[in-house]
Amino acid sequence: MAMSQGNRAASTWLANSELTRRSWLAATSGSLLGGGLAGWLNRLAAAAGPQTRPSRSCVLLWMNGGPSQTDTFDLKPGHAHGGPFKSIATRTPGISISEHLPGLAQWSDRLAVIRSMSTREGDHTRARDNLRTGYLPQGPIEFPVLGSLVSKECNRPPSDLPNYVSILSQGLFGAGTGPAGFLGPDYAPLLVGHESDGMDGGGQLSVENLSLPEGVSSPQARARLALLHRAEEGFLNRRRGSAVSEHLNAYAKASRLMSPAAARAFDLADEPAKVQDQYGRSQFGQGCLMARRLIEKNVPFVEVSLGGWDTHDDNFSRVQSLSGVLDKAWSALLQDLKDRGRLETTLIVWMGEFGRTPVINPRQGRDHYPKAWSVVLGGGGIRGGQVVGRTSADAMTVGDRPVSAPDLLATICLAMGLDPRKQNMSNVGRPIRLVDPTAKPIREIV
Amino acid sequence: MPSWFLAISLLAAGAGTSDSPSAGLARTIDHQIAARLAEEHVEPAARADDAELLRRLSLDLIGRIPTTKEVQSFLADPSTDKTSSNKTTRLIDRLLADPQHSRHFARVWRALLLPEAATDPRIAYFQPGFEAWLAERRRANVGFDTIVRELLTVPINGPDQIPKYVLRDMHAANPVAFLASKQADPAKIATSCVRIFLGVRMECAQCHDHPFDRWTQKQFWSQAAFFAGLERKGRGPFAPLVEAADRHTIHVNETEKTVPAALLDGTSLRFDAHKSPRLSFGKWLTARRNPYFARAIVNRVWGQLMGVGLVSPVDDFRESNPPTHPELLQALADDFAASGFDLTRLYRAICLSAAYQRTSATDSSQQAHPELFAAMAIKPLSGDQLFDSLSLAIGREWSEQAGQMETGELDTMRQKVIKAFGADEETEHPKTSVSQALNLMNGTLISEAVDPQTSPRIKQTIAADRDSPERQLDALYLTTLSRHPSDAEKRMMRDHLAGAAPAERSRQLGDVFWVLLNSAEFRWNH
Numbered sequence: 001m002a003m004s005q006g007n008r009a010a011s012t013w014l015a016n017s018e019l020t021r022r023s024w025l026a027a028t029s030g031s032l033l034g035g036g037l038a039g040w041l042n043r044l045a046a047a048a049g050p051q052t053r054p055s056r057s058c059v060l061l062w063m064n065g066g067p068s069q070t071d072t073f074d075l076k077p078g079h080a081h082g083g084p085f086k087s088i089a090t091r092t093p094g095i096s097i098s099e100h101l102p103g104l105a106q107w108s109d110r111l112a113v114i115r116s117m118s119t120r121e122g123d124h125t126r127a128r129d130n131l132r133t134g135y136l137p138q139g140p141i142e143f144p145v146l147g148s149l150v151s152k153e154c155n156r157p158p159s160d161l162p163n164y165v166s167i168l169s170q171g172l173f174g175a176g177t178g179p180a181g182f183l184g185p186d187y188a189p190l191l192v193g194h195e196s197d198g199m200d201g202g203g204q205l206s207v208e209n210l211s212l213p214e215g216v217s218s219p220q221a222r223a224r225l226a227l228l229h230r231a232e233e234g235f236l237n238r239r240r241g242s243a244v245s246e247h248l249n250a251y252a253k254a255s256r257l258m259s260p261a262a263a264r265a266f267d268l269a270d271e272p273a274k275v276q277d278q279y280g281r282s283q284f285g286q287g288c289l290m291a292r293r294l295i296e297k298n299v300p301f302v303e304v305s306l307g308g309w310d311t312h313d314d315n316f317s318r319v320q321s322l323s324g325v326l327d328k329a330w331s332a333l334l335q336d337l338k339d340r341g342r343l344e345t346t347l348i349v350w351m352g353e354f355g356r357t358p359v360i361n362p363r364q365g366r367d368h369y370p371k372a373w374s375v376v377l378g379g380g381g382i383r384g385g386q387v388v389g390r391t392s393a394d395a396m397t398v399g400d401r402p403v404s405a406p407d408l409l410a411t412i413c414l415a416m417g418l419d420p421r422k423q424n425m426s427n428v429g430r431p432i433r434l435v436d437p438t439a440k441p442i443r444e445i446v
Numbered sequence: 447m448p449s450w451f452l453a454i455s456l457l458a459a460g461a462g463t464s465d466s467p468s469a470g471l472a473r474t475i476d477h478q479i480a481a482r483l484a485e486e487h488v489e490p491a492a493r494a495d496d497a498e499l500l501r502r503l504s505l506d507l508i509g510r511i512p513t514t515k516e517v518q519s520f521l522a523d524p525s526t527d528k529t530s531s532n533k534t535t536r537l538i539d540r541l542l543a544d545p546q547h548s549r550h551f552a553r554v555w556r557a558l559l560l561p562e563a564a565t566d567p568r569i570a571y572f573q574p575g576f577e578a579w580l581a582e583r584r585r586a587n588v589g590f591d592t593i594v595r596e597l598l599t600v601p602i603n604g605p606d607q608i609p610k611y612v613l614r615d616m617h618a619a620n621p622v623a624f625l626a627s628k629q630a631d632p633a634k635i636a637t638s639c640v641r642i643f644l645g646v647r648m649e650c651a652q653c654h655d656h657p658f659d660r661w662t663q664k665q666f667w668s669q670a671a672f673f674a675g676l677e678r679k680g681r682g683p684f685a686p687l688v689e690a691a692d693r694h695t696i697h698v699n700e701t702e703k704t705v706p707a708a709l710l711d712g713t714s715l716r717f718d719a720h721k722s723p724r725l726s727f728g729k730w731l732t733a734r735r736n737p738y739f740a741r742a743i744v745n746r747v748w749g750q751l752m753g754v755g756l757v758s759p760v761d762d763f764r765e766s767n768p769p770t771h772p773e774l775l776q777a778l779a780d781d782f783a784a785s786g787f788d789l790t791r792l793y794r795a796i797c798l799s800a801a802y803q804r805t806s807a808t809d810s811s812q813q814a815h816p817e818l819f820a821a822m823a824i825k826p827l828s829g830d831q832l833f834d835s836l837s838l839a840i841g842r843e844w845s846e847q848a849g850q851m852e853t854g855e856l857d858t859m860r861q862k863v864i865k866a867f868g869a870d871e872e873t874e875h876p877k878t879s880v881s882q883a884l885n886l887m888n889g890t891l892i893s894e895a896v897d898p899q900t901s902p903r904i905k906q907t908i909a910a911d912r913d914s915p916e917r918q919l920d921a922l923y924l925t926t927l928s929r930h931p932s933d934a935e936k937r938m939m940r941d942h943l944a945g946a947a948p949a950e951r952s953r954q955l956g957d958v959f960w961v962l963l964n965s966a967e968f969r970w971n972h
Contacts, residue, residue, distance in 0.1 A: 162880065178879070185877050209884040213893035220957070225887075227942055228961045231935065235967045238807040240814035243824050243875040247966045254883035 055417030063352035065310030081358035100323035103331030116389020142181035160262030358395035381415030406439035471795035491821035497929035509550030552580035575620030591732035609686035645742030671707035753823025826876035829868025
């Protein structure tokens with residue numbers, strides 16, 4: 001029968017939901033937290049086909065607001081646009097960075113600094129979409145962000161932990177279409193600490209609502225969940241569509257996250273104080289430490305956000321302060337991953353949505369600047385100790401080797417062992433590749 | 447379906463009916479849906495029972511679940527469909543006349559016209575005034591064409607006269623919030639108008655000719671050009687507005703290229719230097735003979751009530767995305783235009799139809815294809831609907847602290863619920879994320895609502911029926927799921943409650959309440 005394109009995607013979900021719902025209901029006679037639900041998730045995984053995973057995990061350090069390249073990785077000392085920061089030598093001859101990133105200077109051999117990012121979006125929302133999905137917003141198509149794309153490429157054995165975790169991402173994900181876009185909410189990230197505010201807030205970073213409410217014991221929680229599944233069975237049995245499987249999926253995954261083993265991955269109190277100090281007691285520092293724990297548990301994609309880079313005013317003191325937090329946490333992450341033998345298999349991406357104007361404005365600030373800015377890739381899969389491209393002496397233009405958002409994302413895919421040309425079916429009935437096919441990955445570093 | 451047959455059916459329907467207006471249109475709806483079902487050899491689902499229908503109508507027309515009293519009274523009313531003044535028809539009319547209907551309508555359309563209010567805290571200040579205006583116009587059953595014209599052609603003075611202040615009294619009716627929220631940007635305004643009032647997603651064409659439909663960049667900018675005269679006196683969304691009424695060409699994307707204002711169907715225009723071009727645009731847009739407008743609005747209202755549009759997505763009319771029931775869409779659009787864009791008539795017709803009144807419970811996978819309307823679709827609840835329904839079920843009045851908006855503190859309890867659970871209007875089916883599941887299972891809101899120490903509902907339920915667990919259970923089902931429990935459910939819950947020592951009984955009751963609040967049946971509109 002004739003079906004509109006929008007409905008075609010929905011009916012594929014319909015077909016899948018039949019299998020999962022029946023299997024789930026079969027597995028949950030007398031279900032307990034983790035017990036019968038494990039059976040169901042196993043069936044779900046088996047139905048999905050052979051196991052795959054990218055060859056490397058990824059930690060995305062997302063710098064919200066657009067960090068100033070001229071004051072971090074692409075200094076212009078002596079020029080009027082240069083600002084007050086001094087540039088310091090790194091471990092790699094020929095590469096200098098900001099004096100406020102001394103820890104990272106020791107890791108230059110594992111980092112590739114891309115100084116020739118050049119994009120066209122100067123609006124936060126559009127630029128964020130462009131850099132995080134690799135595509136420009138295009139009418140009805142709901143492009144998924146990189147983390148969701150990677151999550152979809154992982155067919156791991158059912159684990160208590162999700163494939164994509166997003167830490168401190170307040171403001172990144174609005175009320176609208178989820179970050180997973182047309183891939184559907186199964187590939188949306190688990191959000192950690194997204195309600196918290198401020199950089200040096202008191203409390204520990206945690207998954208919101210992961211622990212049972214006060215006064216509710218584990219046996220009581222198990223009994224409630226069992227009663228819920230029995231009570232809903234009749235109603236859900238007679239409803240069709242992806243709403244049913246998504247509802248069951250979400251509850252099953254949530255229950256698994258509550259298991260002691262999974263919950264422990266998110267519990268930073270498990271780490272000695274010395275380690276926590278190494279990352280720094282900022283929320284970003286804690287977030288990077290949590291990322292390391294999740295990487296160790298084979299979560300393929302973790303992003304940690306650090307906001308405050310939108311420095312239209314008072315750029316230098318703010319960037320100095322942010323650099324302090326960033327340098328400590330990022331260096332600690334690199335060292336910690338190396339010590340645990342994980343650096344080779346973990347790609348680290350440092351990026352924001354654009355850079356900042358070389359021209360300093362009357363408020364001692366820098367404004368949005370997508371024409372020439374910097375991104376840093378490091379860790380596994382990257383040939384470090386290199387600079388890619390360069391900007392003009394006044395930092396206004398890219399002199400050599402311009403890199404677009406698709407170029408960058410294609411490079412990231414290759415470093416992770418993923419094929420950027422792989423296709424997913426979108427919500428408009430058109431297949432869309434992981435990365436725009438015009439992308440030219442940066443072969444010098446990957 | 448031969449058109450003469452349809453014409454006679456319509457005539458027969460119109461002539462000599464003692465039932466409410468729109469009944470004829472309702473019959474047309476059922477005719478067309480039945481014809482398609484017959485073609486596909488699909489049996490429609492049965493009619494929803496009274497409880498299911500009452501809950502659905504309450505959510506769809508007044509934005510909340512029914513109260514326990516409303517459920518009991520509707521179920522107890524002995525009249526059935528067979529009598530001429532059947533109780534469902536009376537219910538529909540009662541709900542449409544209720545002031546809560548206008549408020550619900552205002553919220554739904556504010557979400558469409560002022561989506562920025564959800565993400566930009568500055569635009570949120572416009573929300574109460576904009577909703578007040580929409581609610582007032584709906585309450586008066588003003589034709590939808592008039593509402594749209596008022597929205598687009600708000601009088602704005604010339605550049606050397608007194609500017610239009612866009613926000614004064616935050617709660618006074620304020621249609622100019624639409625233009626202000628888009629920061630008087632012609633491209634943003636045009637995108638929104640074209641999408642919502644013409645059902646066309648033209649925004650791709652802002653930068654280049656549309657990749658898969660026929661709209662060109664020039665056409666997009668020719669719509670934006672009607673708003674080219676708007677100017678802000680200052681920065682940001684609160685800046686007062688003026689309009690150079692003689693300006694009606696626009697620069698494309700800040701380049702040198704300019705495009706003049708022109709109507710999409712090529713109708714010629716005459717500009718008057720003293721009259722805003724927005725008047726011509728508004729008049730053309732809402733004209734009865736404009737095929738796009740009536741169809742777009744009718745399709746959207748259909749989608750809101752039936753769960754999926756006749757064209758889906760509802761704002762994506764294009765040649766490669768035809769309607770599932772083209773004659774029905776045309777009949778609804780023609781009726782809407784001929785009636786003066788009467789929303790009450792349209793709501794009534796759809797709600798009276800057998801298609802709307804079907805259960806959402808399906809017995810065969812064939813009924814599951816949403817575009818056949820063999821059964822009612824499952825619809826998500828908006829954040830507002832969920833909040834208002836939770837408030838009733840939990841028994842706590844979360845007061846809106848109006849003063850909070852002025853001091854910039856926008857996170858009232860309602861906002862918290864909307865942020866955590868609010869469905870995106872674009873969504874056609876309910877979604878549940880892991881974070882939402884955790885929130886429902888362990889979050890403070892639900893746990894306080896079910897903890898016998900803190901829960902108003904649990905305390906009240908026990909107090910009302912101290913000695914009868916059976917009546918306590920019934921009360922919880924009525925307040926949450928708006929129905930009585932089935933015998934099987936009573937047995938299941940009795941087993942759960944039976945084992946408990948008397949001291950534990952209230953905690954067990956709290957568990958049952960937890961189950962009901964976490965159930966899909968509560969969180970969905972079905």
